[in-house]
Amino acid sequence: MNKALLIGNGFTLNLNNEYSNSRMMEKFRKRIPNLINRAEEEFKLYRNCSFTLSDLYNVSEALFCGNDLLCGGNLYTSSDRIYISEAAKSWVIEKLSIQGFNDPELIFTEYFENYGLIYSINKDEILGVETYLKVISLFKEIGKFNENEYAEIKIVAYEVYYNEGKHGKSSIRNNEIDVGKLASTLSEYVDIYTTNYDTILDDFLEEQNRFPFHLHGGFSTNHRNKDPDGRYDPKNARLIWGINAEQKFEELKVGFDFGDIDYSAFRYGQSRLADYFDFLKERQYDEIHILGYSGENDAHINQRIKENAHIKNIILFVDPTIITDLETQVRSRILYGGDNKPVNIKSWNDFWDPIKK
Structure with a gap:
């Protein structure tokens, strides 16, 4: 076979265990504390740690899968996915409106649904290099971060995951x-x-x-x-x-x-x-x-x-x-x-x- x-x-x-998420993130934050703290502070508005997983989405509606998943940004297929709850969606869209995003519904779909940021709103901190990239990319939309800061995340990630050889x-x-x-x-x-x-x-x-x-x-x-x-x-x-x-x-x-x-x-x-x-x-x-x-x-x-x-x-x-x-x-x-x-x-x-x- x-x-x-x-x-x-x-x-x-x-x-x-040096490659555990917690240890990698600890090293990561020590390298660029100011940038990390700013990202955490901006994202804090969206957090609701009282949300359970069942409060965020409903898996029972996604028992059948089609064949329309392309190599795009969607985590799940467009017709069959784990459905985000209305409560979680409303929570995020309200915060996007408060922060001045021009089209909160569109931003919600792109970043929180397709890119999976919805799974970070019930965590007490941002976890993972790619999640930091998503958060910084999100706030680039309203001028809170720039392309150089996005690139800096990648540079530091190289150094951290190298783990001193x-x-x-x-x-x-x-x-x-x-x-x-x-x-x-x-x-x-x-x-x-x-x-x-x-x-x-x-x-x-x-x-x-x-x-x-x-x-x-x-x-x-x-x-x-x-x-x-x-x-x-x-x-x-x-x-x-x-x-x-x-x-x-x-x-x-x-x-x-x-x-x-x-x-x-x-x-x-x-x-x-x-x-x-x-x-x-x-x-x-x-x-x-x-x-x-x-x-x-x-x-x-x-x-x-x-x-x-x-x-x-x-x-x-x-x-x-x-x-x-x-x-x-x-x-x-x-x-x-x-x-x-x-x-x-x-x-x-x-x-x-x-x-x-």
Whole structure:
């Protein structure tokens, strides 16, 4: 059986807790405290920490999925989505009006619905680099931030995720994991895709004379037309950030760019990174396994899985406490399976327990 693996940050987090969201955000805030504090202060108006998840949206209305999800910014399909509650929508639109946005309904749809900012209004702080990018982009609309400040977020993100160079196999800190067993497990997959920037997978797969497909670049490549070929510092590595799926794919897909000419990687047409998306859509996998990957903000990846006619089964490894949740069931179908692909939800312990010492 040919099977592929798609890995997100949850994989790296289990191996090295330096990559936990809280630790990354702590480092991030220390680098640019003034910018972060301004973003937090502007977004504070929209917060209502009394909202529960069921107050924000209703998953029971999204039990069936169509095939109209494109590689645009929508987190869910246009006809079948997790519906945002009227109470949450009214709350946000009122605040947008107070802050002087010209078309609060349109801004709500773009930023809070399509880009997923609605999932931040019941949190007591902004979580994640891309969420900061969304917030700053939102307030750029009314002149609260500028393009240089948006770019600064990306620059600092490079430095933080570089983790002082401790981002490879030698940085594994989970003493329960048998690295030999992990290597053996990874060897069972014909291809491995990842949204991670670290080089843990690179180190393992180099021992097998292959490399992971970094869908958003990483510290093992310095150009979007190159396969992983080294280890690069924050100034030279190529990482893709964005506020939605469309923006990220637009940044990575073009092979030729006057602003990024490297004649050792000269290429017309689409980029090498874009080739990886074609692989995900076209290669003959019987199954794809998904671990540590939420699928949010990555419709350009999810859609390739849905469009791959060869994939007959999807295994999604999740937190064992949420396997039976209706939200988990609905999200998994909408994001990955569509109408034709069964999504089998399993505990992430089914992946990790066999590779413990």
